[in-house]
Amino acid sequence: MIQDIAPHHYDNAYHPTQPKAGDRVFFYHEGSTLLSAATGEPFTWEEVTALIGGETLETTYFFRIDETAFHWSREVPQSVLEAALPVKDSHFRTMQPGWLAFAGITASQLHQWYSSHRFCGRCGKPMEPDQVERAMRCPVCGNLVYPTISPAVIVAVTHGDRLLLTKYSRPGAYRNYALIAGFAEIGEPLEDTVRREVMEEVGLPVKNIRFYKSQPWSFSSSLLSGFYCDLDTDDETVTLQADELGEGTWFDRANLPEGGSAVSLTHEMIQRFRQGPV
Known part of the structure; x- marks a missing residue:
């Protein structure tokens, strides 16, 4: 990665x-x-x-x-x-x-x-770099702001030897097959983010959520957490969130598409599933 x-x-x-x-x-x-x-x-x-x-x-x-x-x-x-x-x-x-x-x-x-963060979000005055840690400090009101890192999940939904891959629908978005992904909301454990994002984007319930690995992803100022989970139903019917996804397709382990960005957690998780059960 x-x-x-x-x-x-x-x-x-x-x-x-x-x-x-x-x-x-x-x-x-x-x-x-x-x-x-x-x-x-x-x-x-x-x-x-x-x-x-x-x-x-x-x-x-x-x-x-x-x-x-x-x-x-x-x-x-x-x-x-x-x-x-x-x-x-x-x-x-x-x-x-x-x-x-x-x-x-x-x-x-x-x-x-x-x-x-050149100006204070609290009082509007110019900010200055803190002298002790990486932060911007307002010399007027004392507001202290640290670098923004947004927690997000990458989700591999599996059903036996099948893996759900998606494609984004937004113009200019990543065009290859990807896993389900989304940002955590305030007050939400990452496991709940996994359940919510999968339900929102493809309309499927999941179980057996298990953490795989994390990755800093500066392209979106994110910290990604990768999870595998199992489909919690025998019905693989996908209901797409149309403003997010243009495709959601189940692939057998032996027929997973090639390609993708080798620097990404998504690519590694797909390759890991290709090798066998996770």
Whole structure:
């Protein structure tokens, strides 16, 4: 999955530093991440200093992978813009090497959070980065805001040797077969989210809900929890939630469709079912 970057080590502890040789800097412009056109990777600090000459650049520390720290510059100098390759978040699904793809989408999530919390949601005054932990603090009313992470479930509904796969109906949505997915609501245990989402999206009751694995999914600022569950009826009739899904089809284990994004929990769970009972 996208976070599996071994032997590299991701360190998300908040210990802000200034960029140094070997570090990377992310820039964003008009909804795109700016990578170096020369390498197709995040700009190195050496590239940035060469491009901006003697100018100063204010940066925000993001995280570290091994000994490489990753930073963000709110300012995009014209010289950097002219040397950049703009990419959308979907680029990081297939970018190589994988550890830089993980850095790229994780940085994009942080950038969106910082950009959405420049002003206090309580009193409207400008926010400031907290000095101790990764948070934005209002110096006027004291409001403290942490990065937004939304809990969600990925659900593999099984019936013996059959697995239910779906396709989204929304324009621009992921087009391959997928598992049922949805966000947890306030006050709702994840197991209840599983039951509710399956009933809402395909109209089926389920039982024997069992946790498989979790995955950070920065494409939607989510923390995904994967569950397998069994159909709690002999009737496999699917009633689709039309505004969410365009297809819901049962597949035998031996005839599961190929494809899908290898970086995703959905893909791993389908492959795991293909191998045998779970």
